[in-house]
Amino acid sequence: MVSLDFLEDVDAFAELDDDQLAAIQDCCEVAKFKRGGAIFAAGEAPEYFWLVLEGQVNLVWDMPEGPALPENTISTLSEGMPFGWSSLVPPHKYRLSAYCASRSCKTVRIPRNRLLELFEEDAQLGYKVMSKVIIVVGQRFHQLQDEVARRRGHDIINRW
Amino acid sequence: MGGLNFLEKVDIFKGFSQDQLKAASKGGREKHYLYGERLFAEGEDADRIWLVTDGQVDLRFDLPGRPTSEQNTVFAITAPQTLGWSSFVPPFKYALSAYSATKTCKILQIKKDHLLECFDKDPRMGLMFMTNVAAIASRHFDQLQESTSVAPVSKVKITVHMSTCGIAAGARQVMGALVEEISGSDRRDIEVASSGCIGHCKNEPNITVEIGSSEPVIYQEMTPDKMRRVFKEHILGGEVQEDYILGH
Numbered sequence: 001m002v003s004l005d006f007l008e009d010v011d012a013f014a015e016l017d018d019d020q021l022a023a024i025q026d027c028c029e030v031a032k033f034k035r036g037g038a039i040f041a042a043g044e045a046p047e048y049f050w051l052v053l054e055g056q057v058n059l060v061w062d063m064p065e066g067p068a069l070p071e072n073t074i075s076t077l078s079e080g081m082p083f084g085w086s087s088l089v090p091p092h093k094y095r096l097s098a099y100c101a102s103r104s105c106k107t108v109r110i111p112r113n114r115l116l117e118l119f120e121e122d123a124q125l126g127y128k129v130m131s132k133v134i135i136v137v138g139q140r141f142h143q144l145q146d147e148v149a150r151r152r153g154h155d156i157i158n159r160w
Numbered sequence: 161m162g163g164l165n166f167l168e169k170v171d172i173f174k175g176f177s178q179d180q181l182k183a184a185s186k187g188g189r190e191k192h193y194l195y196g197e198r199l200f201a202e203g204e205d206a207d208r209i210w211l212v213t214d215g216q217v218d219l220r221f222d223l224p225g226r227p228t229s230e231q232n233t234v235f236a237i238t239a240p241q242t243l244g245w246s247s248f249v250p251p252f253k254y255a256l257s258a259y260s261a262t263k264t265c266k267i268l269q270i271k272k273d274h275l276l277e278c279f280d281k282d283p284r285m286g287l288m289f290m291t292n293v294a295a296i297a298s299r300h301f302d303q304l305q306e307s308t309s310v311a312p313v314s315k316v317k318i319t320v321h322m323s324t325c326g327i328a329a330g331a332r333q334v335m336g337a338l339v340e341e342i343s344g345s346d347r348r349d350i351e352v353a354s355s356g357c358i359g360h361c362k363n364e365p366n367i368t369v370e371i372g373s374s375e376p377v378i379y380q381e382m383t384p385d386k387m388r389r390v391f392k393e394h395i396l397g398g399e400v401q402e403d404y405i406l407g408h
Binding site: 061085088089090095119123124128135137138139144148 | 245246248249250255279283284286287290291293294295297298300301302304305
């Protein structure tokens, strides 16, 4: 079982009280992966909101026709960091792929339907969590902007 | 402008009740901007959201020491859409600059502090708002990703002839305009290529447009504005721009 101590250190849950943390805890499942293992793929319909419990996870912008390459990594996440935010908002589609980036990694996965039900039952919990989730969204967006600028620059320079 | 009928259509207020809309818009302030006027600049403190109630606002990256340019537009925001979600994301600074892109545009500004007060009183309103912000960001995320995707099967090929003579005549600027237009469109089946001189140095910059199995069309004396028109009218609209064709 995932501990309350771990959950209260997760930024996304930082402002929740113990009862709210316990409600989240009841939804948590632990999933293990080995280095290079795919946690989810971009474009999939998301079932879970994720946290890194141990090890590292890479968020990768895969090219449709190619393999997962280290240079396509948008962000490397470590313990306590959330990912899979797009599971919580329409159109409910993972935007990036996630791979285990350490020898092994443990993740916490929270079924998105159960989390959204909790939001519905306790709007204050939902508001607190989503206020933190959009910070994660903002970080990913800026990381993606940087990567787009890099790729556009390469494409244009190569063509010229 | 800014009435409840309008507000319920605004993306960031999706799902709000009439009472919630009234509460949220109570702190709103209406403003008008003329074409080219700046609403806010990249790096400024972001402390409010901006609802476009009429017209269009372009979000652009500005280059230091240079005037703003439509070529640097990343997103075009029209009514009833919102900009300024940076005000809810650290470091609470605008990531891009915003300019009025139509003759006039009308805006409703709502301060973040007012909204946060509303959400403290009504967390369900806050939950819907934050979810809507994330959904808007998700849409922008998608647009950004698609803007650099390579078409798996290109139905349209646009070649910008970028020889030394072409570059001297402005081919780089034409290429820049083309890339921006593709980025702002939903089309993923367009391949952009560059090649050398085609022997019409007096009429550079030249571009060649090939759509499916149709005969290639070569345009002459291209400028960024002409490129944008060719993109909209020929590539998207299917209408060859006879006035610009080589030898016309």
